[in-house]
Amino acid sequence: MATVILTAVGSVVGGPIGGAIGAILGQTIDRGVLFKPKGRQGPRLTELAVQTSSYGTPIPQLFGTMRVAGTVIWSTDLIETKAKSSGGKGQPSVTNFSYAASFAVLLSARPIIEIGRIWADGKLLRGAGGDLKTSTGFRVHLGGEGQAPDPLIVAAEGADLAPAHRGCAYAVFEMLQLADYGNRIPSLTFEVIADPGPVAIGAMAEALGDGLIDGSAVAMPLSGFAAYGDGTRGVLETLAAAGGAWFSPSGAMLTMRDAEGPAHPIEDVGAAAQGARGERRRRAVAPIGTVPQTITVAHYDPARDYQTGVQRARRPGAGNRSDRIDLPAAIDAAAAKTMADRTLARAESGRERREIALDWRGLRIVPGATVTIAGVAGRWRVARWTLEAMVVALDLVRLDDHAPASSPASSGRVLASADSVHGPTIMHVFELPVLGDRPLDTARLLVAAAGASPGWRRAALLTSMDGGVGWTAAGSTAAPATIGALVTPVPERPSTLRDLATIIEVELAHGGMALASADDSALDSGANLALLGDELIQFGQAEQIGVTRWRLSRLLRGRRGSEAAAGKQAIGDRFVLIEDDSLTTIELPLAMLGSGVGVMASGIGDVAGPVRVDVVPSGASVRPPSPAHVRVRENGADLSIDWVRRSRAGWRWIDGVDAPLGEESEAYSVDVHPPGGSGPLRIETTQPTLTIAGDAAPSGTMIAVRQRGASGESPPAILLLP
Template identity: 40%
Template sequence: MATLVLGAIGTLVGGPLGGAIGATLGRGLDREIIGNGRREGPRLTELAVSTSSYGQPIPGLYGRVRVPGSVIWASDLAERRETSGGGKGRPKTTSYSYSVSLAVALSSRPIERVGRIWADGHLLRGAAGDLKTGGSLRVHRGHADQPADPLLVAELGARCPAFRGCAYVVFEDLALEDFGNRVPALSFEVIAGSATGVAGEIARTHGFDAVAAPAAELEGYIHDGGSAAATLTHLARLTPLGVRWTPDGPQLASVDLESEAPITLSDPVVAPEGDFGRMAGIERTRATLIEPISALRYYDSARSYQPGLQRAPGEAGGGAVLELPGVLNATNARALLMRTRLRERWQSDTLSLRIAALDPKVGPGSIVRVPDHPGLWQVTAWEWREIGIELDLQRHATATPVAAAADSGAAWDPPDRQAVGSLLRAFELPWDGTGPDGQPQRFAAVGAPDGRWAGAALYHLRDGALIPLGESGPDRAVGGRLLAPLAPSRGLRFEPAAGLHLRLDHEAPTFEPATTTALAQGANRFLVGEEIIQFARCEALGEGEWRLFGLLRGRGGTEHHALVGHSAGTPATALDERLWALPGDVEFDANSRLATIGHADDEPVYATLEGSGSTRRPLSPVHPRQRYPREGGLELSWTRRARGGWHWLNEVEQPLVEQDEIYEIGIGEPAKPERIWTSDQPRFDLSAASLADVAAAHPGQPVWVRQSGSYARSLPLLLTHLPSTI
C-alpha cells in the first residue's frame, strides 16, 4: 500500500521521476511493515567437517552428493613404534606412527556406493576405490537387513547396533602420518540413485501420494531435516509442483501440460454489489515483486561439489539469493534460475473469477484457460458460495527452454593418481674421497613408476628377518633401463659422438647439459650396470625417453666394465642427492639382500647389492712399461692410482690411501698364479737368469701386477707376456 500511496504522491509532486522515487521509498516501507515476502526453505551450507554432536540430524541423500557425515563411533589412537639403526656408535632412531578406527554415518536412507573421499581437502580415496594411505574401508549401504560391522562388534560386543536403515562407513586402522597424526576433516562423495524424482520420493516418505515429478537438471539433493512441506515448497519454486485431485484424494505431481489438454472455464457470473468483479464477475491484479530472485547458490558438480553461485543477467547485486542444497552444473543452474525468475514474474499476474459451474476435473493446481484472457492459468484456491464458485488463479508460464551458457570457473582438484609399487636398486660405489676410506659407500635407489607414491620403508634382510633401516622419503631416485646396447669403450678420452638411449621409470626428471668444468667436478653421473658414466648433452624424446650424448666412460675406476659394454635392458641410475645412503655398519654377505615396502606393495621388493667391495678395493695400476736391458733380464714398471684421488694434480704424487704400498706381481691366471712376487714400489726387475728360468717354466704366460690394499686386492694390470724362447 505504501508503494502505491507514495508513488502517487511522488507523481503529483515531481512527475515521472518523483513517482519512481516515491515507489522506491514505498517498497522499503512495505518491506519494513509487512516483510519482504521471502520464503525460507532448506539451506545450502559450505562443505563442513565430520562432527559427532549428539542429536545432529543425518541427512537423506539423493543422487550424487558430497557430505561430511557424522562420527558415530571412534577408537582411541593406536601407536606403533619402530626402531632402526644402532650399533658401532651409531644412535638408534625410534619413529612413531598413529592410526585410528572410526565409523561415520552418511545417509538416513540406503545408498548405492561411496565414491571419492576427501581428507583435509586432499583425496583420501580415489574414484577407482583406492585408499591413498594405510588402512581399510568398509561401506554399509543402509539396507534393512545389513549386519553389524565386525570391528564394532569386537569393540562393543552385544551392545553393538547394526544401524539398519542408515548408510555408514567404517575406517579400520586409518594411518594418520599424512595428517599430522590427527583425525582429518573428512567428506564423502555418495551415490544414492537418482535425484530427478526427489520431490516425489520425499512426499511418499511422509505418506503423501505422488507421481513422478522430474527435475532433470538435478544431479543430487541433500534433505537435511526440516518439514516435508517446507522442503516441497522450496523445490516447487524451482520445479513447478501441483496437487492433482483423484478419486483417491489429492496427489502431488509436476505440472505437466502434455498429459492432458487444459480445460476452458465457463463465463464469469455477475456478483452482488460489494463483491469482487461486481458486474463482470472477474478481477485481475498484478502483484509487485518486492525482492525478486537474483541469484542461485548450489553445489557445483564441476567443482567437486564446492558451493557455486549463478546470477541472473543484469543483476550485479541486490535481490534475493535462492539457496538450493542440490547438485547442478553451471549451465543448468543458470537456466533454472532464469526459468524461476520468469515463472515468478508471470505468477504475479493473478485473477479472481466467479463461475456458476465447475468441471469435476478442475481443482487447485489445475491448468485452465479463461475466456477473454489469453494464456494459461493455474488454479491456486477455490471456494463454494451461494452466488457461485470463486476461483483464485495465477498466470502459468510454459516450460520453454532457456539458453543460458555459464561457466563454473577455475577450480583446483587434488590429483587422483593410482598408487604404484616401489622400485629398488642397491649398489656400492668406489670411494669418492670424502669420509672414512674404510667405510663402504653403499646406496639404495628407491623409486617408483608414474603414479602416486609417498616413499617406502627400507629393510635389511638377514637370516630371514627384516631389520628396519629407515624411510626413503617421497623423493624418487632417477632410474631406468637402456633401450639400445652401449658399445665397449677403453674409457680413456672424451667421446663426443657416443650416446646413451634410455627410458626412465617415471617422466618427471629433467636433465641439463654440463660444461667440461662441471664434468670435472662430477656433474651428470650415471651408473649403467656397474660402470660410472658422465654425459655432457641431453635430448628429451618424450614419455620418459632420453638420449645422453658426449660421454666420459669408465669413471671412478670402472673402466673394466666399460671394456665389456652393456646390452639393452641394463639398469641405469642417476648418481645424485636422491639416493638413500645405507648405514656403513650393515653387513652384507652372499645371502643378504635389501628390501623395501611401500603403501602399494603387497610383498617386499628385494634387491641384491651390486658392486660389493667397490669402496675398499684399490684401483688397478695403470701405464704399464717394460724394458729389456742390454745385459739381459726384464725391467717392469707401472703407475699407482689411489682410491678417491681422481684429479691427478700436477707435480703432486697420488696419496697413499692404503696402509702400506704393496704390489703383487704374478705369472699365469690371476685366480691361480703359477708364480708370485711382492714389491713395495711401482717397479719389478728380473735378472737374466731369473727371466730364463721362468720363461722356460712358463713360456708365453702373462705377467701382471695388482695392488694389495688394506682391505682387498685390486684388479690385475697386464704388464707383458713371457717370451717363448730366450
C-alpha cells in the same frame, strides 16, 4: 467465511514453495512429521564441504551422486612406528617416526550403491578406478538392513560395543598412512553413488515424506542431492524451489505440483454473494522493477569435482535487483543455467495476478491447483481460496507456460585433481661407493624405486638376510626415482677423458619422468650422476626424442671407480638417476658382504604381489677403490711396478696434490700371475711401488694390484705385461 491460503515461502523468485500448512478443509496431515514450525532450515551450499566429528551432527540422506564430507564416528589413537638409520661415520643415528590411524566415517542415513573417488585435503586419495593413492586398508558398508559390524571396530571395542549401523552407509580406513598429510587425519570428502543416475525431485520428496507426499508429477532430475538440515520441511522446500514446484492438499496427503502438471479448466462467471452488487473480477500486473534483473544459481558442479559453480540469467529493462539461489545439489552447468533462466521467466510471469469468482461448484478447486480460464491465455496457480455465501473466490498467479528448453552453458576452466594410477612398483637395489667425501664404516645397499605410472608414491620395504626364510621391516622407499632401461649399445671408454663421441638412449618408466641437461660447473658439482648397468656415468646433454625416450651425450664415464663396468652393459640394463631424495639406505653387517640379501617392496599398486630383488653385496660401499695408473719399468734385471692410490674419502681432489688416505693404514696386495697357469705370487707392501725379479714376470704376466682397507680389499687394477 472460510479462507485457505497456500503460503509462499521466500520471495517470488524462489516460487510458491511453502506448503498447505495446517488443517486444510479437515485434512489430517501430521504437522509434526512434515511441516514443523517455521524458522527451520534445510541444506545449505557449504555444509557438505567440512568433515565433522561432533556428537549429534545430522547425517544426510543422499540421492543420486554427491560429494560429501561425512562425520567421523570412530577412530583409534595415532599409531606410531619408528625406524633408525645411520647418520654416517662419526654421526649419530637418526630415528624416523611415521604415523597411521584407523577410523570410520558415516556418510549417508540411507543405503548407497558404492563410493567413487575420495579426496584427502583436496587431493585424490582414491581414483575413479578404485585405486588408492596412499597405503591403507579400506572397506565400505553400504547400509543394508543385514549389515554386520565392521571387524576392526569389533576387535577394538568388543562385539557388544560395536554397532552395525544398519540402514546407514559408512567407510572404514585401516592403518591409513599419514605421512602425506602432516601426520594427522586429513579432511576427507567422498563421491557417493546412492542411486544409479539422476533422481527426480518428486521421487526424492516422496522418499523423504514418509508416505505423506505424492511427488510423481514433478519429474525434473537432479544429479545428486543431500537431504540435510534440521527438519523435513526445510528439505522439501529446498527441493520445491529447485524445481519451481509447490505443494497442495490431496486427500490425506500433499501433492507436489509444477507448471507442467494437469490443469482444471474453469470459467470466470463473475458470481457474487447473495444480495451483493457487482462481479468479482480483477486483474493486476506488478511493475517490472519487482522482478530481479539478475538471477544467480550457485550449485555443486560434477564437472568441477563438485566444487561450487555459478550460472546467471539476466533480463533487459529497468531495475537493479539481483537474487541468488544457493542450491545444495549436484547439477551440471547447463542445468543450472536453465534453472536460472526458468526462475527468471517464472518471476516475470508471476507479475500478473487475477481474482475471479466461481459458484459453489468451484469447491473442487483446492489451493495449489493449476487452472486455465476460458477466454484468457495462460495457466494459473491458485494462491488463495475464499468461500463466502456459496461463492468461491480464487486469487490466481500467472505461471510460466513456455515449453522448457535447455540453456547451453560451460563449467569454465576445470582444475581437477590429477587422477594418476599408482601402478606396480619398479625397484632397483645396488651397492655404490660412498657418494660423498665422508667414508662409511657400515656397508649399505641403496634402493631406488618408482612406479609404472605417474601416480606411484612409495612402497613398504622388507629385507631378508637368510635367503627369504625371515623378513624384517625396513621402512619405505624414498621419493619416486627417475628410472628406465638402456635401449642402445654402449662402447667401452676410459674414465680419464670426456666421452664426446658416445650417444646413449634410454627409455624411462613413464612419461611423467624427465631429465635435464647440465653445464660443466654443475657436472663438477656432481649433477646428473646415473647408474647405467653397473657403471656410474654423468651426462651433460639430455634430449627428449619420444614420450619416454631420451638421448644422452657429453658423457663422463666410470665415475667413482666404476670404470671396470664401462662397455659391459647390455640392452635392457637399468638406468637410475642418482638423487639423494630418491634413495633409501639399507645398512648391512660386514658379515653379509659376499652373501645374498633379499629386498622386497610392496606398494598399493602391486596387486600381483610384492616385488623382490636379490643382490650379493661386494663391499663397494666400504672398500677402497682400485688403484689407478699401474705401470711397469725395467730396472736392470728387475721390474719396478708403481701405481697411484685412490681414496673413498677424496673423489673431488680438492688440494690438487694427493687424496686423503681414508683408511686406518696404507697397505696393498700385489698378485703376479705368470703365463702357463702356475700359481700367483702374492706380495704385500705398504707403499705404492714394488720391485720384483724380471724372471718372475715374463711376457704375458698379469699383475693385479689391490688396496687393502679396514673392510676388505679393493677390486684389482690389472696390468698385462707385453
